[in-house]
Amino acid sequence: MQLSYRLPLPAGFSLRDTLNCGQCFRWKEDSDGVFSGFAGSRKAFLQQTEDLLLLSDPDVGFWQSYLDLDEEYPTWNDSFGADETLRAAVQFCGGIRILRQEPWEALVSFIISANNNIPRIQGIIQRLCGYFGEEEGFPSAERLAGESVESLGVLRAGFRARYILDAAEKVASGQVDLGEIAALPLPEAEAALRQINGVGPKVAQCALLYGFHRLEAFPVDTWMKKVLFRYYPEGFPDWVSPRGVAQQYLFHYIRHLDSQKEG
């Protein structure tokens, strides 16, 4: 593995927080701070040194987009500062960027996330790619649509196996058209995704935020419920935008606070 290529990074960006904040499940960090993993079916090694990204893949343009380096996070982060809790979250992890993951991969990943924990989600996805993907890439809907609940048993995904299969069948058949969903207003996009068994409001919002880069999508999971109950009893402020980015900061922040045992 050689990190022969480089990409200049905007101030404040954090590769570690971006890849470890729970929005993706296929990156692993070794003891030297080198991340190895996949974006879709593209494998790479990444490492951040100050304001530079070192990478093993010559297609730096792809990674510039994947890591969302061209968006206006510094401006957004400043605006978030008007809220006390968000200001603390930005201070803690304002270097996170919302990855431009593939819609299908994000959809399946968050179907798997339901009532599950992150280490096990990672394991199931690893097996999914290892058993059914080409070169360990993420398997297509068409590929998975040819499987059965029984043959998906190797994933040890539990009750989610039939959800994965249902998603594969509906996407492969075109009943759920991911390309079409990308252009729909948020509520209609959510409704379209929820035709799939195992896709409720939270999973749909995750797919839209992480897979379709819809930065106004706002997934509310157990952690975000905690945040909303504790810091926003009057409701989450309407002026916050993009809400999905704020959500990601708050999610990572509250998990950190919880791991500190106090707060």
Place this chain on the structure above:
DNA sequence: AACCAGGTTGACG
């Protein structure tokens, strides 16, 4: 041994 994990479903009031 219970309880929990980036929820969703179907049943029941």
Place this chain on the structure above:
DNA sequence: CGTCAACATGGT
């Protein structure tokens, strides 16, 4: 409309 157990699996 709201509540609630069940759902597979693996880790405390």
